[in-house]
Amino acid sequence: MKTEQGRTWKNWAHTFESHPEKIYYPSSIDEVRTIVKEAAIEGKSIRVIGAGHSFTRLVESDEWLISLDSLSGIESIDKENDTVTIFGGTRLYYVGEELGREGYSQENLGDINVQSIAGAISTGTHGTGLQFGNISTQVVKVWLITAAGEILPISKTENAQYFHACLVSLGTLGIIVKVTLKIIKCPIYEYKSDQIEFSILKKNLTQLIESNRHFEFYLFPYSDTVQIKTMNVSDQKPKRLRLHHFKNLLLENYLFFILSEVCRLFPNTCRFISRLSSKSVGRTSISAHSYQLFATPRIVKFREIEYCIPLSQLLPAIQEIRKCIEENKHKVHFPIECRMVKADDLWLSPSYKRDSAYIAFHMYKGMPYEEYFHDMEQIMKKYDGRPHWGKMHNRSHIDLYSLYPMFADFLTIRNELDPYGLFLNGYLKELLTEKDLMETPKSSIGTI
Secondary structure: OEEEEOOOEEOOOOOOEEOOOEEEEOOOHHHHHHHHHHHHHHOOOEEEEOOOOOOOOOOOOOOEEEEOOOOOOEEEEEOOOOEEEEEOOOEHHHHHHHHHHOOEEOOOOOOOOOOEHHHHHHHOOOOOEOOOOOHHHHEEEEEEEOOOOOEEEEEOOOOHHHHHHHOOOOOOOOEEEEEEEEOEEOOEEEEEEEEEEHHHHHHHHHHHHHHOOEEEEEEOOOOOEEEEEEEEEOOOOOOOOHHHHHHHHHHHHHHHHHHHHHHHHOHHHHHHHHHHHHHOOOOEEEEEEHHHHOOOOOOOOEEEEEEEEEHHHHHHHHHHHHHHHHHHOOOOOOOEEEEEEOOEOOOOOOOEOOOEEEEEEEEEOOOOOHHHHHHHHHHHHHOOOEEOOOOOOOOOHHHHHHHOOOHHHHHHHHHHHOOOOOOOOHHHHHHOOOOOHHHOOOOOOOOO
């Protein structure tokens, strides 16, 4: 088994780095079990690293890290039941390509597809479309390596008491080494991008959300121009995407990188650059397989916070966001991304028990972000916002008790499966501290 020592590990956004004693690269489930058992004997903590696309210190550790990159690939596709079983380190883009060859796809994906499936599930990664939940809701079954080094299969019929807790768990219940997902026959989508005025968006927002299979929009600071994107099932033949991907790479990455550098060096240009970017949004229409259209490349590095609010509060929230940016003259040029996700019943899912709007705020790497993020977070708090687990936020464990009705129940299961905190780091101990458990309402496990 490949092992590294003395290596510094950084996440994609370079918001933190780790200096672990060891990084392990197991290539089998048995090797994962061996590492866990050795860690328990030696009193070491373990965090699992995927693609490093979380902005928070979820996997920061000076003890042991495990990469599942070598525990990757599709084990089987069950065409009778429309499911696929894959190993935990498998990247989402690989899943899309392999399923596509068999005429299948995942029902929904986010706009980045380099994450591992285990990481995407554990942090509640999502796409957009009110018919669909986050990626975790596609899960039929997971295989978890517990702190005791045992394999624990979990589904709605097997060890079901853990099912709703383990699918968005931040890697704190165990290591997801294998997962079975629901899949669909791969549709052909017509993707459209266009620009409209904010006044038209306000008037037609509900209709746009409800009438499109996938819908999202981007607000540009200091501009009344909004970019809208839709994807709907089409009977057209798929087209080559080379030109489409080239435009995305050129306009949304290389050109935007240059504009971002201008804003970093000359912050007072942010208003002009944002308005210029909004006017450059062109009208695009292209048909392709669904998995080819969900994601776009991300080369320009940034900082990000993202909050999930009740869908019913989306319009007043974005109006307040626009007003706040104008009044406080925040030096920001990155567009604000707004997506929709169906309610679910996963205990730590930001969409728990409510149809949701996710609003993401970005700041270019190297530019001050604290004041902007603080003001945006205050607005999100006002609208009962729950933070995306993989994005920057300042919510405490006390906040989480009020935001998540099943938070105490989750902690009870976490303590049962990992009583000595093998899968916790300092950040997670602060976020999921259990010292106040006795002050919280009695656990309702077994009554729901």
